[in-house]
Structure formats: structure tokens, C-alpha cells
Amino acid sequence: MSDKLVLAVPSKGRLQENANAFFARAGLTVTTGRGARDYRGALTGVDNVEVAFLSASEIVKNLASGAAHFGVTGEDLVREAQAESKVALLTPLGFGHANVVVAVPQAWIDVRNMADLEDVASAFRARSGERMRVATKYVNTTRAFFRDKGVTDYHIVESLGATEGAPAAGQAELIVDITSTGATLVANGLKVLDDGVILRSEANLVAALGAEWSPAQRELARKILSRIAAEEEARNSREIVAVLEQEPSGLEDGLLAFGAKVRRRGGNGRAIFTAPKAQAPALADWLIGQGAEEVVVRPVDYVFTRVNPLHERLTSRLDAVR
Template identity: 35%
Template sequence: MTVFKEDKDELVIVIPSDGELHRNTMDFLQECGLQVRPTNSRGYTGTIPTMPGVSVLMQRTADITNKIEDFSADVGITGLDRYLEYKTDDRYVGKIVNDLGYGGCEFVLAVPESWIDVNGLDDLSDLTNEYRQKGLDLRIATKYPKLLNNYLYDNGIYNYRIVAVSGALEAAPAAGYADLIADLTATGTTLRANNLKQIEKGTVLKSQACLIGNPESICNNSNKYDLAMKLIDLIKSNIRAAEYYRLTANVQCDSEETLASLVLSHPDISGIHGPTVSRLHSKSNTSWFSLSVVVSKSKLSECVSQIRDCGGISIAASKVDYLFNAEVVENNQVFID
């Protein structure tokens, strides 16, 4: 077993060590107030100065799930695809947050564009049967055999052979060592550039960055549990806040009650639990109030218009960095699978 830490009460988070997922994870953690500071020039370990007691381990994305399972780390960030492909024991690894809001891609089946009669999964199933009648197996190149096998079996496709490939998959059909591929794609551009096309019902998995952890190491150590809850709280609250803006405005009105009733008559600007209204100390003899409300980001323009309808001026919109719930996790359920 690989041992990274000496302090048994220290919480270790493992994150990708390179590539786009590394850069996006570093940016994401910084947005959450969890900026990583490398502790050596090689950049494989680090700390989070805002959270004493937490250490950072950087590893290949393909190794992160195993690092959680073998107790080298307690929590980690990886792609959902990697997590599902490499986990071996539900006792020692589980999901905490399914979607961190970045790293989106799809694991898809793609065939040569020249296969004009193969456009969907049913066509592919027929083709595997034709190959079998000829004593052949359809060859599929992939880096995710577990995910692919489960998907094809669930869809009644059995006559094929997995070709393990460590490098670029897109060249496999043209090079002749596979008939089609199953690979990750974000835009489909690389597939098209290699004369490959996705097929209908050929999306095996929609993936994104997720937060995972070891239930045994977290839940059986009170110090690790407390640190994990603080980390999870900041991450979840930051994700939750991304959907909202805070609007503030000055409004002339007879009373706080009148203004509150007026605002509450507009559902979009009623806020999550209602508006905050407070009296302004104005130089004039008129009654002015400050209105503050958290609104949906998707309805920002409509909300500004509705505040104007209520007489609002000097309307300011600000990004909400965190939106904390009453509980970090619902019903003390840290893991969601």
C-alpha cells in the first residue's frame, strides 16, 4: 500500500497532476477559496493554506480512484468516467458530489464515416451478428473496457472484441487494428477530423468532474470527518451560488411593509426566502429603503426590470460566491452512492 502521509488525522485530497482537468481543477478550487500551494518544485504535493490539516496529492487521473481505495488519500477529484471504470470496491470509494460543473464530455461509440449503413446501435448489433456468422468478431478500440462492456451487454450486443489502446484511439480504424472506437469527446471535432461519426444511441456515458472519497477513512476518523465537511461545504456552496446573483437597489416607498408586499407580488424578485428591506437615512424628508434580494442568474434581466417597476434606482448586481444551506449534507448522507 502506498502511504503518503504520516499524520493519521490529516485529510488528503488527490487531484489530477496534468492536462486540462488539472488546470480546471486548480481554478475550481481557487474559486471555492481552496487555492492549492505546491510544496515542491515537482508539484506532486501541496497544501491549502486556508484549510490547515489538509494536504494535496497530485496523481494521474487514471490513478486517482485507486489512491482513494488504497487509503493513500481520503477525497479526490477525477472524471466520472475514470471513477466508474476504475473503482473496484464500493466500501472504499464513493461519490460525494456528482457534478462539479466542469470537465464535461461524452463517452461515445464512433464508426468510420464510410459505414453508410451503420447509423445507430441497432445497426451495430446487426453488424456484430454478421461478423460472427463469418467467424469474426467486431473489433472495438477503447480505454474503458468495463464501461463499454456493461453498456453493450445491457443493449444485447455480445459479439465483439475489445482492443486495448494506450495512445490516440482515432487512428485505430484507419490503421487497421480496430473496426470502430469508443472514446471520450467534448465537441466531436477530433472524431470528424479522423473521418469518424457518432452513432445514435451510442452515448455510453455523459461525464464530468466529480468529487469522490473513501467512506472508511472519512467516517471513522472524527478529525478527517470535520475537515471533509468543511471542504464539502465550501465546494457545494460555491457550486450552488453559481446559479444566483444578488441585486440591491434604492426604492422610495411609504414603509418597509408596503415595499416588501410590492416586491413579493413579483415572484422572480421575491428571493429564496423573501427580500431584505431596510430604511435608508436620507438627507431628504422622503422615505427611502434599501432592497436586497438573491435572484436566479437565468432571469437576471427580467428581475432588474421588475425592480424598476417597483421604483428601484441605482440597481447593482453582484456575483454570489457562496450559498450555504442549513446542513452541509442532507440527512447526514455524505456519499450519494
């Protein structure tokens, strides 16, 4: 039995670039083996990690089967594969944003929501003797959403090509597809229903619950997640340095209001605080009001903490299935 940890990342395109940048920010560089066409690589910074370069859909399959321990893939693919019980979505990564939506022809001016769609489906069946066709690659997602919305009289046409072109080509009456800007839908004469956003998806760091998790592999996971959590915490935090001739009354309450805390105090009234990035300017202004002559706000590279929320999330899910 190998104690190597397998990390599956996208094999090409913008998703690969963003995934590599995500790990690099955490001090973990994804490297290829013999060249750009090699499908195996390594993770510089943590030994005994094998990187597998796969398509986004293959990553979900490998995670669901336990062939990979970690993977970077879209939440939409996890939901479509109905793999929620087999994997743990550890953290969204801030890229790969796209929505899975229900889109109908713009010419359907009286169809604005899913309730209208049920009426259209009934009328279509009465007129043509056939069920309304929905073109999609998201078969399971579509069935679940339509069931929840009470739309039953339809037929799914599984799309193998450009789904947005199916209505114009006469292959379907409407579609369920993924879109990031909606521009392609508009270009094909389609509109998203008012309540037709099924899922707001983005890339996630996903863990396989059914993989072999030896003590050595769990330790590798802890190291990786520690760096990722430290970078994430640092990205969302700011360090504030101020010199106060005397400590203001109600300092602790003031810091609490800004979600800040004291990191350390030095001589000559110098103090260093940490605060959420969004609250840093307001905290700096408050400190000036409390007598500080100057307040410096600066980013930090990493914030390591004794409690790692990502590792705790993984451990709790693994322990629950074992």
C-alpha cells in the same frame, strides 16, 4: 493514526489548472511542497490537509482503496473502475467535459445506431468467421452498454495507444472512446452512432467512502465543503438592491415566482434581495414595474448557509456504509 485529510488532484495539464482554479475560487489555494515536481502539497486556508498530485486514473484507485479522502477526477473513470459503491460523487465541477462514445467508420453509411451495429456484427461473423473487434480503454463501460443495447457478437481489443486510429490500422472495426469535440474522430474517418453516447462526463469532486473518517477529518471535510458550497451558491446567485417608496402588494408572491428572497430591509425603502443569476434581470425589471427608480444587480463572493448540501451528501453516504 493521522487526522490529516488527503486531497488528490490531477498532477498536470489542463485538469490540474482547472482543479487549482476551482479550489482558489473557494478561497482554498493548492500549493506544492519543494517545487513543481513534488508530488505532495498543501491546501492554504485549511490546516492539516495534504494534497496528493496524481494522474486521473490513480486518483480513482486511491479513492476506491480509501488512501485519499477527496479527489478531483472524471466521472468516466469512476464508472469504468466500477467504483460507484466505494465513492460518492459530491458535485460536478464544470470542466473536463467529454463524452464516452461508440464510433464506427464513416464508410458504414447504413449503420446509424446500435441496432444496426448488431446486424453488422452478425454479418461480419458470417462472412469472416470471426467476431467484430471493438478497440477501447473503457472495457467495463463498453461491455455494460453493449449488453444493454443487445449487441453480443463482438470482441474487445484493449487499446494502449491512440484508440481512434485502430480501425485505419486494421486493429479493430470500431471503437469506444472519449471525445470532447469529435474533431479527432472525424479526422480519422469515424462517426458517432445516433444512440452511441454512453456517458456525458465531466470532472467531479469525489469522496472516498472507505477512507478513515475520524471526527477531526470530518470537521476538515465540513470546512472544505462549506467554502466550496458557498462559492458555488454565490456563483449561481445575484444580489439585487432596490429602493421602493412603498412595498408593493404581493411582494412575497412576486419574489417566489423568481426564486428570490429578501435578505434585509433598510430605511428609506431600501431592500436587498437574492435571486438565481438567470432570474436576476427579470426580477430587476419586475421591481422597476413595482415603482423602483433604480435596481442594482451585483455578484457576491460567497453565500454561506446553515445547511450545507455537499456536507449533508457526504455525511449521509458515510453514515450509510458504517
